Amino acid sequence: MSEPVLHVSDLRVTFRARNRAVTALRDVAFTLDAGRTLALVGESGSGKSVSSLAIMGLLPKNGSVSGGSIRYRGSSGRVTEITAASEDEMRALRGAEIAMIFQEPMSSLNPLFTVGDQIGEMLLLHSDLDAASRRKRVLDMLELVEIPAAASRIDNYPHELSGGMRQRVMIALAMVCNPKLLIADEPTTALDVTIQAQILDLMRRLQKELGMSILFITHDMGVVAEMADDVAVMYAGAVVEQAGAQELFHRPSHPYTRGLLHSIPRPGRAEGVRLQSIPGMVPPLHAMPTGCAFAPRCARADNICAGPVALRDFAANHRVACFHAEHGVAGV
Numbered sequence: 588m589s590e591p592v593l594h595v596s597d598l599r600v601t602f603r604a605r606n607r608a609v610t611a612l613r614d615v616a617f618t619l620d621a622g623r624t625l626a627l628v629g630e631s632g633s634g635k636s637v638s639s640l641a642i643m644g645l646l647p648k649n650g651s652v653s654g655g656s657i658r659y660r661g662s663s664g665r666v667t668e669i670t671a672a673s674e675d676e677m678r679a680l681r682g683a684e685i686a687m688i689f690q691e692p693m694s695s696l697n698p699l700f701t702v703g704d705q706i707g708e709m710l711l712l713h714s715d716l717d718a719a720s721r722r723k724r725v726l727d728m729l730e731l732v733e734i735p736a737a738a739s740r741i742d743n744y745p746h747e748l749s750g751g752m753r754q755r756v757m758i759a760l761a762m763v764c765n766p767k768l769l770i771a772d773e774p775t776t777a778l779d780v781t782i783q784a785q786i787l788d789l790m791r792r793l794q795k796e797l798g799m800s801i802l803f804i805t806h807d808m809g810v811v812a813e814m815a816d817d818v819a820v821m822y823a824g825a826v827v828e829q830a831g832a833q834e835l836f837h838r839p840s841h842p843y844t845r846g847l848l849h850s851i852p853r854p855g856r857a858e859g860v861r862l863q864s865i866p867g868m869v870p871p872l873h874a875m876p877t878g879c880a881f882a883p884r885c886a887r888a889d890n891i892c893a894g895p896v897a898l899r900d901f902a903a904n905h906r907v908a909c910f911h912a913e914h915g916v917a918g919v
């Protein structure tokens with residue numbers, strides 16, 4: 588099998604906050620194969636966004652990679668170790684090869700420039716097209732993301748567009764240089780359900796047409812079921828399970844994944860019935876247990892769980908970080 592587009596292993600990210608160091612990512616590991624969509628799921632604070640910023644080389648100033656590896660295989664087949672790449676190398680990759688869509692389009696669109704200028708700017712940075720060809724390409728992109736009356740929208744400012752339109756502009760901006768890897772961090776959570784479905788459709792269609800790989804960050808398991816080929820589940824700064832989506836839904840093997848799947852509302856379930864949630868809390872970053880971070884909440888935990896636990900092969904294309912994965916947990 589060819590080298591994956593993205594291979595993250597043992598990734599550690601540390602932040603300096605109020606004179607102390609906190610480890611936000613302890614053990615992130617996942618693999619994204621060419622042309623596939625990998626969903627990165629986990630509750631708020633588990634480290635999904637920090638993982639994506641580390642991949643983009645855009646960690647905030649007080650954060651740094653303190654261990655592990657992020658290998659990216661570019662379109663030329665060249666592999667870049669992102670954790671060791673220079674700012675110049677990263678600048679060349681960002682936008683052109685690796686693009687990102689953020690949750691809130693207003694925070695990443697500049698209110699002072701028209702959407703056409705902003706998308707055109709990407710081409711100015713990463714291509715040698717002249718002004719007329721750039722405008723033509725921007726127009727094609729706006730049409731590709733199905734913005735109605737694109738020829739007039741191209742000269743609109745972001746505030747003149749609806750939320751769904753702005754998210755389409757963000758997608759056009761991310762895709763204009765034909766990236767190989769698209770990172771989408773909760774791209775549809777700010778949108779209503781109908782618009783969300785349209786945007787997801789659009790992303791799937793563009794993926795098919797342009798053949799890119801997608802790292803799709805979400806905490807919505809419904810979206811995972813619709814979008815993902817593979818799923819990596821994060822808990823407290825670590826990936827605890829990765830598997831093909833079907834396999835994960837049918838055979839979740841980490842107790843945390845089972846808990847997460849139990850908490851999805853299902854059609855047909857009587858309203859008012861309390862959905863099962865996992866008792867207990869995620870340990871704070873500065874007080875992580877040395878062994879399995881989920882052990883304090885796990886019905887199956889015993890002495891062995893106090894020791895270091897790492898992802899291991901569980902089945903074909905299925906890895907899990909749990910000593911007891913084979914046994915299952917009654918009721919969880």
Ligand SMILES: Nc1ncnc2c1ncn2[C@@H]1O[C@H](COP(=O)(O)OP(=O)(O)OP(=O)(O)O)[C@@H](O)[C@H]1O
Nearest residue numbers: 602604611630631632633634635636637638647649
């Ligand atoms: N600049 C920072 N300084 C200190 N800690 C940070 C910083 N940025 C993130 N963190 C911490 O890193 C951890 C992971 O945060 P992250 O934003 O990746 O979570 P997330 O999984 O994306 O959550 P959400 O679903 O809410 O978006 C959190 O505990 C957060 O407080």
Ligand SMILES: [Mg+2]
Nearest residue numbers: 635636637772
């Ligand atoms: Mg986030």
